[in-house]
Amino acid sequence: MRLGAHQTFTLRESWLYKGLNALQDDQNIFSKNNAAEQLGVGKNMAEAISYWLQACQLAFRGDGLELTSVAKTILKHDPYLELDGTILVIHYLLTTNEDLATAWYWFFNKLGVTEFDTETLNIYLASFIEKSSARKIQENTIQREVACLISTYRPPRYSERETPETINPSPFSRFGFLKPLEGGRFQKQSLNVEQINPHIFAYLLFRYWSDFLQRPQSMTFDLIAKGDKSPALALSLSEEQTAQLLENISKLEAPNYLGFSRTGGFSIVTLDASSSKKGLEEYYSQNKFILGGR
Numbered sequence: 001m002r003l004g005a006h007q008t009f010t011l012r013e014s015w016l017y018k019g020l021n022a023l024q025d026d027q028n029i030f031s032k033n034n035a036a037e038q039l040g041v042g043k044n045m046a047e048a049i050s051y052w053l054q055a056c057q058l059a060f061r062g063d064g065l066e067l068t069s070v071a072k073t074i075l076k077h078d079p080y081l082e083l084d085g086t087i088l089v090i091h092y093l094l095t096t097n098e099d100l101a102t103a104w105y106w107f108f109n110k111l112g113v114t115e116f117d118t119e120t121l122n123i124y125l126a127s128f129i130e131k132s133s134a135r136k137i138q139e140n141t142i143q144r145e146v147a148c149l150i151s152t153y154r155p156p157r158y159s160e161r162e163t164p165e166t167i168n169p170s171p172f173s174r175f176g177f178l179k180p181l182e183g184g185r186f187q188k189q190s191l192n193v194e195q196i197n198p199h200i201f202a203y204l205l206f207r208y209w210s211d212f213l214q215r216p217q218s219m220t221f222d223l224i225a226k227g228d229k230s231p232a233l234a235l236s237l238s239e240e241q242t243a244q245l246l247e248n249i250s251k252l253e254a255p256n257y258l259g260f261s262r263t264g265g266f267s268i269v270t271l272d273a274s275s276s277k278k279g280l281e282e283y284y285s286q287n288k289f290i291l292g293g294r
Contacts, residue, residue, distance in 0.1 A: 007047060016056070016171065024067065057070070057093035058071040083284075084195065087174070096207075154173060189236065190241060201279075203278075212229045220266050255278070
């Protein structure tokens, strides 16, 4: 469980691009004295970029800071992180990283309310951490974590002095997961099914099946719709939306990612691991025209 490693710096749109490309050239970049200068940011920001790359599961500590396999796939096909599908995959990896992004994991997997203010989130997060780790966290640490969490997903606020050209918002703010309400309250919202490419959802199902479910022969619909660290929870989807996405996947002419059956009154989904594993690459293949033929 880790809190505050971002040093209150919310992930910014350009930081993943900067960090991934820097690591591709030199996996020891973040341990060097001139890392901040090479990245064109302040020293604390460079440390925050290093944290976010690890929290988003795009890099891991090894011989230096090494790129993960999904990071290499993204760099190969979408190095400028232009596509929404790329950002959704990264969002899923962040919200399932219980160890390094505890608050983000909690918000999408454990928080049971959809409308709240920051004070409510402070109380709920503190309670979750105390129950999970049997230790009490300082109040100001919780407040900073919640503030950073909200900034990650709330839409950017522009003014005469602050425009889309001058503000560098979080890449996740584009999806509208967090809607500001009156009185300083917020509402957590799901994506529209139309915003989620079926190839991407198939890939996320593979990650869920492979990383967290110990690769079972089949999955129940309830497990896909409500299971801890499932794509449905990460995207705040309702059961109806989840069912619609599975149907959209089944309608794809190729590849065949999954099959359906009913056993003992339960809806059963069987995942084709060999094809769903390649769902992200299939998504990039389908979007070559956007990426300039890469």
